[in-house]
Amino acid sequence: MTRDSDNPPRGKIEPVADWLQEVEFRRPTAKPAAPIWRSRGWWRWVAAVIVLLVLAVVAFRQPLADLIWPDMRVQRLLDDAELALKQGRLSAIDGTGARQRFEAAQALDSDRSEARDGLARVAQAAVAQARGYVRDNRFEQARQSLALARELQVPRADADAVADQLRQREVAHAGLDELMRQAGSARTSGALETALPLYQRVLALQPTHTTALEGREDALSELLQQARLAIAADDLAKGSALIEQTREYDAGHVDLPDAQAQLARAVEARRRDADGDLRRLRLEQALTGYRLVLAASPADADAQQGIERIAVAYAQRSAREASDFDFAAAQASLRLARELSPRASVVREAEQALARARQSQSRLGSTLPLRERKRRTESLLAAVEQAAARGEWIAPPGESAYDKLRAAQALAPDDAAVKRAAARVVLATRACFEDELRANRVRRARACYDAWQTLETRDAGLADARRRLSLKWIAVGDERLGSGDVEFAAQALQEARGLDANAPGLAEFAARVRRAQTGQ
Template identity: 35%
Template sequence: MHDASGERARRNAWRAGLLVLVVLVACFGLWHWRGALSERLIPDPRLNQQIEQAEAALQRGELSRADGRGAKELFEAALAVDPDRAIARDGLVRVREAALARAARALRERHAAAAETSLALAQSLSAPKVQMQPLQAQLADLRAAGSDIPAWLEQAGRPGTSDAVALALYERSLEIDPDNAIALEGRRIVLGHRLAQATSALARGATAEAERLVADVIAHDPAHLDLPDVQAALGEQLAQVQRAREQRLAAAADLEKRGATERAATIYQQLLKADPELAEASAGLSRCARALALRAQAYAADADFRAAAEALGQARRWSPRLPEIAAAEHAITQARLRQAEAGTRGVDQKRLPSLLAEGQAALEREDFVSPPGSSAWDKLRVASAIAPHSAGVLKLRAAFDQRSRHCVTQAMAEGRIVRAQSCLEARILVDPTARDLPQARADLAERWLARAQERIAASDYPAAHQAINNLVWLQPAHPALPALQRRLRQAEGQAR
């Protein structure tokens, strides 16, 4: 019993000694690693500040800086203090990705030097080869293309090289090397010449030419040092031109109101010569043409056919496709027929049956208005002068209207719009006030619009002009007409 008590006492003493040893070792460890533990439990505020500065630099796009204040350098400094700081390692990964994105963007913009710098930064941060190699290949291609730049610059600066050729060579060089000092200076000089030309054009009143030259300079170098002064002078002259234009339009409108149609038309024509797209002048000239067409009808009603022909000819020169011109032509024809009726009635009655038969035969051939002299319209016109109200003439007139109407419908269905145009013109000769004519005009106008667009796309400009002329004749106020005419002029200008 005594031995057992002694054995327990020894074990307790051993345990107590072991416990004391553990406590001593723990105290020594806490004392030895007190700095590291304090950093884990209570982070160094200076380290946190350094990481915040690195994040801010990354947000600003300052990926690397020689003074050590770039995102890369600040994250690396934080890792040097605390190699286990995950946020600093993640920061360096984000810097690497940003460098790769910047290199790709620089390559798209053909900035070889910037791309090379960004790729070097990404490589220093151990960017994967699968990301680096395609970008490095693009950079090599860009560098190879840049080997032609010296030859281009030499050619651009050679005496006798035109400004247009030199500018194209400078631009080609800058596409590959945007910071090339020689190309930048050469472009500046060439564009300076164009601005000088614009200034000269302004001095002689050629505002449109100056506007074109200034727009060209802006397209190549909107920050050109000489541009603001020329733009200011151009703006002032454009304002003067606009004021003068408004005054002339007002004067022409006043002349119209006072019945001075020819003088008003002269002003509108002068304005259109300076600006073919001036809608107010175009509309004014059409109004003048309409007034003369109505005047021609009045002359015809008074049997003054010479004055009627002169007025109608002038109206046709101003606006050849105006619908009122066709109506005036019809009115003059009818007046001539009425005048001739008195002298021919009874004398040519024997010719009437043959005229009606010949007219019917021409209709069977669909020779509505041609050939001249033997067309259905010519036969009907002469027969109407002899006996305008006879049953045979009225029957031939009705047949003419019916067959020309059918011709328009059939030609439209078959896509033969030239034939449809001819048949519609024949219909207008017989009955220019028919109720279905506006819709027929509109339908055919849409076909000519599509034809004009198709011919412009195919670079067949003569056919496009013809299609637009037919469109103007059918619907002179068609909403798509101004844009279509502008597109044709631009296409022709580019083809020259």
């Protein structure tokens, strides 16, 4: 409310209807905010950031400089390399040597000639360093410096000159005359294993030492004479070792070819003898012969195959012994077969035959009454016919026609019905073999053959059947190999080799299988 100055009051003041219009409402004036740059907290943060930046620049000044000015890094490497060269640190594993520094600079800038020139100076310094080491009789360090110089492609004449100095110094330092005296004394006393290394040491220091060359030649001649005597005494392993030792010392020795030829003839003769022993089933002698061959020639394939055939023969012997219930002998033969060829199929078959024989024996009654014996015999013969009708000649163990027949024979060996059944089974297995072979069913043909062989071990037709079955495995395996079935071909090769290791075409088939396996 305001006064009207033009109409002064006359004893009474009257309110005016719009008096609020004359009233002014004003907010109190706010205190202006201080500028942010005048805040102490703000300045503390700015100061902290500046300090961190300064510390980062100080800590990473070199990488930053290398990143921004790469020429500075190259120059620094060159300076470090020059310093290392002056200090004689030509090469260092930790990279601080002159060579490593110059190479690093060259990698960064291959156009600068300072690095190339520096490496050339390092090479010359290495030659000089090697000469100094030679004078000080520090031969190992001299060889290292000389190797460094050669790696840096120092002129060959300079390196060869230092190498000659090193060799001569080593000869003088080693006492070459004393080494020769010791070598000659050892050779005279027959200690060739001592003399030869001494001669070799002399020749390493002085390759043209005539007396050492002649001494080594004579010692090797005596060594080869010992080898010939060992071969003549049938000690092929010793003879082969002595010949190999001679070859290591001097592969061009004049007497070496004759000794090698004598060893080859002896190995061939021993292999032929072993083959003959195997054909006559003198398995122990054959095994000894093949092992002698392998001792002299570990890679002899014929000897390796001969040992596999011996394993087959032992397995077959085990099966025959098991059929006669001679379990101790069967187990011994089976153990030998396992040792020689643990993965051969014939070994697994011998194991099954032994198990079947034991099961058959366990079923036999030793004190059965006559009527019960007859009843069981008739039951077994009926089981033989049933198993034969199913084609179960050998397997499963205990239920096959062979097992049932063997049980019947054990119960009544003189029974006419049992003998007739045995004859029928033999004829049936032979017929089964021929039928399955003609049909190329090699696995079933093998089962029939095994039954035939087990029942009639002395049958004259077994050898021919064995050869024909081996050839059939080769033919079927080759056909499957052509269609890409390498796994079956490898199995066929193993079967054929187990049946007849000398079957025609076996070696060629084996080579094709190996090539296919390598190609896989």
